Amino acid sequence: MLVEPGSLGWAAGRLVEARDGETWAVEFARFSALGTVVRDDGSGLGKGLKLERARRRAEGLCDDLEDMLDIFHTSREGGRALRKTWGIASRALERAETAQKKLDQRGREGTSRAGHATATSRLWRKAEQLWDQAMASERAWKLARSAFEFFTPEGRLNERRQARAVVAAALPQLNGPAWAKTRRLLLRPESFTFLDQAQRRLAELGLDPDVLAALLDLEGLRRQPWRLSASTPGSAATRAWALARTVQLTKARADWQELAGRVRKVLRGVWRASSLVECVHSVARMQQARHRKMTQGLLDLKRLYWNLHRFRSGPRKDQTPYGLLGLKLPDLSFWEFLNLTPEELRQQLSATEDTP
DSSP states (O other): OEEETTTTEEEEOOOOSOOOHHHHHHHHHTOTTOOEEEEOOOHHHHHHHHHHHHHHHHTTOSOOOEEEEOHHHHHHHHHHHHHHHHHHHHHHHHHHHHHHHHHHHHHHHTOOOTTHHHHHHHHHHHHHHHHHHHHHHHHHHHHHHHTTSSBOTTSOBOOHHHHHHHHHHHGGGSOSGGGHHHHHHHHOGGGGHHHHHHHHHHHTTOOOHHHHHHHHHHHHHHHOTHHHHSOSHHHHHHHHHHHHHHHHHHHHOTTHHHHHHHHHHHHHTSOOOOHHHHHHHHHHHHHHTTOSOOOHHHHHHHHHHHHHSOBOSSTTBTOOHHHHTTOOOOSOOHHHHHTSOHHHHHHHHHHHHHOO
16 A cells, blocks of 8 residues: 555555565556655565665666655554563562562561572562663663654754764663564664655755754744743743844844745655554555455545545645645545546546636
8 A cells, every 4th residue: 555645645555465575566666756655664565665766776767766664663663662671670570579578478477588588689689670671771762762853852953873873872771672673673774764855855945054054943942842931041041042043034034934834844744654554554444344355446446435535624624635636626526426437527627627
């Protein structure tokens, strides 16, 4: 399944016998204008993307495919690992508490505690060690997650080198079998592609470097309001600094607020997660569960319905996926659309295209 994230348009969906690299490569080849793929770490999907990139290079096509590993699955795997780590520590603590209660009971009964005290002490040391490890892992995971934000905790625009340094600093505390998959995802170069894309698109705005830096400083504060709201000397200094940046922009560019909107639009247009695909996939699976057999024709019909339906809420309210993609279609219901003959549909589309 392929979904365009801005419109939530369901671009492709086929019933196949295998989701291997060759199958995905054929699917990618159908979209010559495809520039970026935000994906999970599926082996078939990854291999298919490599095959399509190799094909483009072999044919001398200048437009390459950007491979972006999404942060949704990385965040989910890290959350699972952290819960496992805390679960191990909690169970160790419970075992130590249980042993301590039995030891105290023996003391009240006047029964010898020989050997039991040593075992209980050993359980407490193990529990304390695992508890400290869980706390360290939680701090490290919080640090690692900050590497996948557009702005650092200090408010500076993030970039690949800085993000990889943050991840490298966090990895020593993310050890053990529970963290193995998360570590692999954190070390993948494709995990930081979105930062390269953001840097490039911001540079393409063609703004003066000082103006762009000031706009990014204010955008960072907008995304991190806690840096302004705290009643600390540091927050007071940040508020003064934000005021100075605003005055600087007002003097430099009368249209700075419009430029700030363009910067914000660029960052919003850098998609970091494939969770939108999961949203559409969940709808498709729910529909699939209602049928004993799902054919390709029925799947295409459901894809057409999805792309023609109007969203009821959110930023896409009262719009259709096809409409958000720029496709002009007659204002008809899904049933009316299906009842059109091919010739009638061509006439309707021609009339729509001629409408100014």
